[in-house]
Amino acid sequence: MNKNYCWVAQIDVFTKTPGKGNSAGVVLEADKLTSQEMQAIAFKAGFSETVFVQKSQVADVTLRYFMPEKETPLCGHGTIGAIWYYLESRPVDQLLTIETKAGILEVTYESASGTVSMRQQEAKFIPYDGESERLCQQLGIEVADLLPGKPIVYGYTGVWTLLVPVKEPKILAQMVADNQQFPKLLPAYPEASIHPFAPSHKSDLRYEARHFSGVKAGVLEDAVTGTASGVIGAYDLHYCSTRSFKERFTIGQGHALDRFGKVEVSAWYQGVAIQVAIKGTACEARQFSLSF
Known part of the structure; x- marks a missing residue:
């Protein structure tokens, strides 16, 4: 990934039909991006949330979520979309932990149905x-x-x-x-x-x-x-x-x-x-x- 250039995937979530459900931007391999750069990308992408996938020292993966004007600790549709995109080329069921600013959460990918389940924080x-x-x-x-x-x-x-x-x-x-x-x-x-x-x-x-x-x-x-x-x-x-x-x-x-x-x-x-x-x-x- 170059300093001033990246690829963004538009993932439509809670649907199997492009153009329906809720769109999230997803950027993979975002470890070298600064918070300011992620915010700038999210602003230009224009989705309600853009998710940046990074490595983690305490979980399987880190997700950071940026609205066009601020970072948010958690996003449900962004998590479903990012994990689906991250794993959809790997045709096996998987249980992952994700590090977020709302805590470490569990997600499950079911390869047969292409669905992602995520635990949230205590209500x-x-x-x-x-x-x-x-x-x-x-x-x-x-x-x-x-x-x-x-x-x-x-x-x-x-x-x-x-x-x-x-x-x-x-x-x-x-x-x-x-x-x-x-x-x-x-x-x-x-x-x-x-x-x-x-x-x-x-x-x-x-x-x-x-x-x-x-x-x-x-x-x-x-x-x-x-x-x-x-x-x-x-x-x-x-x-x-x-x-x-x-x-x-x-x-x-x-x-x-x-x-x-x-x-x-x-x-x-x-x-x-x-x-x-x-x-x-x-x-x-x-x-x-x-x-x-």
Whole structure:
């Protein structure tokens, strides 16, 4: 890799159809790149996240994730895409550890199906400290559209997002957002994203969702989000499943951007802690050279 030149692969994740799902940029053999160079590449590539694959002293591989305007500790779809691209030419099942700024996580590659599963961090929830009426107004919905009896909370499995449960998928479709206003709506985590979701009427989905990115993300909306889908799995287990110690289901996302994709989510109790894993497919859309 030359100092001012690299190859970027566009990997479309949570789909097997190029142009659908969520795109991530992936740069292999990125050990010689500085943080400033990785940020410049991510800005020019323009994806919601670009992932840089490096060697690790404590895991099988290191992944660093850059939005167009900042580095983020973890990205679900970026992890699925990067590991799929890193391993898809090796036709054997593999279990890897990945070093991230959110900790060391496990990923599994299943060669027959071409899917990648990733463990996320232990789930955490914090009550929403803002005004629900003001939040709904900003999203273009009414307080009456919220799912009765289910709280709005900050959720974390590696990255903080605000979970907003609503009654119907059609409410998701009418939402609007201006993420420059998010810091005023999110006092505890002003750079967090907002992730509304609704119970689905489709037999193969439990929930449908949208994801409005945080103020410094460089994009307004992410098509299909892995980390936030994992948080929904933990939310479902903690707030909705009174008798279950494990839940497994599929979330659909991306309709609003015509980039629909599906995320398989598992959540289970390990003692009192909630553990989460997500699973998805990927495909290569294109490769392109980038100077920086």
